[in-house]
Amino acid sequence: MTTQLLQDLVLANHILFNEGVLDGFGHISARDPSDPGRFHISRMIAPALVTVDDILEVDLDGVVHDERNRRTYVERFIHSEIYKARPDVHSVVHSHSPTVIPFGVTGTRLRPVCHMSGFLGNKTPIYEIREFIGERSSLLVTNQKLGKALAETLGAQNVALMRGHGSVAVGASIKQVVYRAVYTEVNARLQAQSLALGEPVYLTDGECIETAEAMDTHLDRPWQLWVRRARASAGATNTD
Numbered sequence: 001m002t003t004q005l006l007q008d009l010v011l012a013n014h015i016l017f018n019e020g021v022l023d024g025f026g027h028i029s030a031r032d033p034s035d036p037g038r039f040h041i042s043r044m045i046a047p048a049l050v051t052v053d054d055i056l057e058v059d060l061d062g063v064v065h066d067e068r069n070r071r072t073y074v075e076r077f078i079h080s081e082i083y084k085a086r087p088d089v090h091s092v093v094h095s096h097s098p099t100v101i102p103f104g105v106t107g108t109r110l111r112p113v114c115h116m117s118g119f120l121g122n123k124t125p126i127y128e129i130r131e132f133i134g135e136r137s138s139l140l141v142t143n144q145k146l147g148k149a150l151a152e153t154l155g156a157q158n159v160a161l162m163r164g165h166g167s168v169a170v171g172a173s174i175k176q177v178v179y180r181a182v183y184t185e186v187n188a189r190l191q192a193q194s195l196a197l198g199e200p201v202y203l204t205d206g207e208c209i210e211t212a213e214a215m216d217t218h219l220d221r222p223w224q225l226w227v228r229r230a231r232a233s234a235g236a237t238n239t240d
């Protein structure tokens with residue numbers, strides 16, 4: 001893992017907190033470019049507090065490799081099983097971003113209502129953990145079996161909702177997955193507002209493909225803004 005990638009992973013943690021995707025919970029990881037069987041993720045702390053020193057290395061069985069025996073999140077199996085199932089995925093975000101949750105519990109499917117969120121496609125799947133663990137559980141993805149089931153629910157999509165819990169977004173890079181996680185939340189807000197006014201006109205499958213491709217060429221622009229905004233917020237906090 002290069003220093004630049006580790007720094008981007010730290011920045012991504014701060015951005016996702018600052019943009020309202022992560023709070024005290026949730027996490028982002030990045031696959032190791034030199035070893036596809038390993039990924040990097042913070043130890044078990046709030047995303048806004050993550051530094052380079054907090055980043056741990058984990059294998060695709062969810063085992064942490066750390067000389068100091070530090071622990072990462074109990075839901076690391078979300079990441080390990082998606083990396084196992086999807087060689088094209090190099091970064092994963094799991095969040096509880098609040099506007100997305102209602103779409104996982106009502107039968108109203110999350111669908112793209114604007115050109116920024118074409119990556120969602122029109123078939124956003126929902127992971128129903130009861131199908132895999134029964135009616136009494138923490139809803140957390142705490143083992144390989146549950147992680148594998150989530151990866152299968154995600155299939156080839158970029159985003160999957162988790163009923164009563166949150167969502168997972170995947171991407172080919174840290175910048176792409178941060179964009180997708182932010183705009184999944186934005187789309188959920190816009191779709192909820194649209195549904196309050198009437199029946200929305202959703203993007204067609206063709207518009208989803210074309211808009212997603214177009215926006216993928218502009219990932220640096222919002223990233224630079226989000227970095228600056230996250231740093232400004234952190235600076236303001238430090239002077240408290």
Ligand SMILES: [Zn+2]
Nearest residue numbers: 075094165166
């Ligand atoms: Zn969670």
